[in-house]
Amino acid sequence: MFTIQRNHLSDQGVDYVTFGKGDKNLIIITGLSLQRLSDLSNLATYALFYQYAKEYKVYIFDRRDHIEEDITIENMADDLYHSLEKLHITNTSIIGISQGGMIAQLFAIKYPQKVKKLVLALTLSRNNTISRETVGGWIEMAENGEMDQL
Template identity: 40%
Template structure:
């Protein structure tokens, strides 16, 4: 399905056959909505499951102008308005977790609960140049230039060896991601800082980190959780894409959390 939000032709999937509350998933940088395939199948019997491709990713159009995470949150808000969805249980991983934080801060009445996975509440000043360098590299050479290092950061060696089909599928999505879409998102993440606002959140929150995540160490996700009153932190035996690598454990955690939040 396609909808135009904030001038961006946006690809999304909404499985609302259950008639249940809406559970929305937001993917990582260099990903698309298919990263949630397994979890969407798990939850579609009790929830209406919404997934979409962030602008410049998957089958969603590129942005003509630079944007920040606030604009990405605005895209999600506009999508909910266009599809007649009042509020959601919101799950985001990595970049998706940043979008979810921003969305909950900017549109609090639309969020019933938050699950923030392998993500941070701000980009440290010393890390901003890394995002500039990554954007420049991808503009020069495409996402293939960082694909190997990215996949090694996203999954542990054991998972890469035993789940090759899953890893190859996610790697293919990264390789197909538009260079400019990826680079512009890098620049948005470079400037992200929601940390000092998190105390204002009054929504049930689950934070999930990967024990072996070198890109977003668990300590950073823990710092995020500590800034949100009542947030619960869980650490899984995974690298950066913990909801994929530990999908069964994550599904169980999320199911319990949602049951308590409804």
């Protein structure tokens, strides 16, 4: 079993967890979630991504502490860039899942020198009618307190 370390980059206001013993870095950017990384148990985090822990030092980044209403995917890609700079991480492999895939795509376009490999899962390159309607429905459920449905 690998130890999961919870960390905070105060300048960026970003939490991240890290685990694994590999000599390569792997950045995982997850999608929208009702839970912050600090809310997830070590077991849940480990169970999702343990298979990478032998070959990689894994970093899973959360969103900013305070997300303004007008924040964009580009802002989130820039946050990741600044986080990696602060941690002195270069030329890394990245997995982007869902909204994290959108962030990862823009990150790779803006900062190609930082990306060794890019894997995208369950994502899209731009919003479309279906994604706007889906997210709009999620927002409506959250505003109405329908957390079970959400």
